[in-house]
Amino acid sequence: MKKAENIIVGISIGDLNGIGGEIVLKTFEDSRMLEFCTPVVFASIKTMSYFKNHFKSGINFSSINDLNQIQIGKVNVFNVWKEHVNINFGKEDSKIGEYAIKSLESATKALKDSKIDVLVTAPINKHNIQSDSFAFPGHTDYLAQELDGESLMFMVTDTLRVGLLTDHVPVKDVATHITSELIEKKINTVYKSLEKDFKIRKPKIAVLGINPHTGDNGVIGSEDDDVMRPTLLKIKESGKLVYGPYAADSFFGSNNYKNFDAIIASYHDQGLIPFKTLSFGEGVNYTAGLSKVRTSPDHGTAYEIAGKGESDENSFKEAVFTAIKIFKNRFDYEEITENPLKKAPRNLRKQ
Known part of the structure; x- marks a missing residue:
């Protein structure tokens, strides 16, 4: 590199x-x-x-x-x-x-x-x-x-990061797409990206439920109880700080999102509507998990403003800065991984 x-x-x-x-x-x-x-x-x-x-x-x-x-x-x-x-x-x-x-x-x-x-x-x-x-x-x-790599749509700002379990999938097909295997794969991708691309040690991740009120004990769907909860418990037992599923309707309005390094939404609009509401014009779409x-x-x-000189370049500029920052973070991560003593405190180095 x-x-x-x-x-x-x-x-x-x-x-x-x-x-x-x-x-x-x-x-x-x-x-x-x-x-x-x-x-x-x-x-x-x-x-x-x-x-x-x-x-x-x-x-x-x-x-x-x-x-x-x-x-x-x-x-x-x-x-x-x-x-x-x-x-x-x-x-x-x-x-x-x-x-x-x-x-x-x-x-x-x-x-x-x-x-x-x-x-x-x-x-x-x-x-x-x-x-x-x-x-x-x-x-x-x-x-x-x-x-x-394993790609994941990761919407990011300096203070908010939202990943998706499913992205460009019709709403009617979302529940059938979300399997235990998919949840594990996407959470691992987010976790590794937070460590490698954003320099966050021991990331804390929240996962939003599939159904309204995470199913209300099966009254509004069983997927959260049958698939989501047992999978998140398994991941948490492995040592990762993963929490949920949280009811999506109140998660952002209550500011609970501020307690986590990343939030994983079950489907496109569940994650992107609050993300764009909170950060439109400053957010960046990052494809995490790739080489x-x-x-x-x-x-x-x-199209409605194309050619009129009215467009705001801030999000594109942020996309450039974010790409640069992630590239540098990856460089530092690989340097430390290859030579863990290189930047270690003096008392941890061999005398």
């Missing part, structure tokens, strides 16, 4: 008709960002120049055709395509979806080949990316296939 310095941040451009191009420009117009990392945007210089002119940006790009040409301290644009692309802000377009996937696939290959250190993905439209060659509901599932670091902002393509 390279040293935690001069971190190269790869950026997949997302849906060109959305706000991806604008938030990338706004993020790196602040030249101080280049003191933390070197960005590489996977698109084309023609496309990024179009965004630059449309939004009247003063940003300067370094156009490259080879990832060995990356210029440290510059905003690099790697030319994934060369042709002109017809951009219509706010419009869903299957052709634009193809370019989003070209960018993602090229950036992912660069990540696998260690040409970039981390990946930050701008928002895509999950409908217009579908094709015979790309049949994934989103970034997370594709990256889980391409990168080693490489990938983050994204906590919002979508925002």
Whole structure:
């Protein structure tokens, strides 16, 4: 693993008709960002120049055709395509979806080949990316296939972290998806991520129930009693500080979430509605459990404001900072793991 310095941040451009191009420009117009990392945007210089002119940006790009040409301290644009692309802000377009996937696939290959250190993905439209060659509901599932590990959607801020047992699963299918094996796997992924990616020793994790009021002793469903509780008890007996299941309706309103390092929700909206309510514009979607670091902002393509210069780049900027921080934390973790005496207190080292 390279040293935690001069971190190269790869950026997949997302849906060109959305706000991806604008938030990338706004993020790196602040030249101080280049003191933390070197960005590489996977698109084309023609496309990024179009965004630059449309939004009247003063940003300067370094156009490259080879990832060995990356210029440290510059905003690099790697030319994934060369042709002109017809951009219509706010419009869903299957052709634009193809370019989003070209960018993602090229950036992912660069990540696998260690040409970039981390990946930050701008928002895509999950409908217009579908094709015979790309049949994934989103970034997370594709990256889980391409990168080693057990992936988990982990929504994070400095003070709140929410993971999901199931993510892009229809509500009617949630209960059948949640098995003892899945619960153990996801909790282990969150636990390891908290230790390795967030430098938290002995993490404390809360798990939300599947049914309203965690089933009310079987009156509103038996899954919490039959599957969730015995599994959490087994995990707790192994030494992990895991608690629950908690009734989801009062968990966040009572501020109980502040007592834990992470919360694991049973399904998408159970976790993301409170997360986005508490942190919208500052949250980051992190794919935990993979061999490489990938983050994204906590919002979508925002077609309704695309092209108008109204988008807020804060979540994307936080995604960049979070990717950098996790990369550095992983570096430190691996350094200590490989040489546990290296940073140990003096009285613990061999004399």
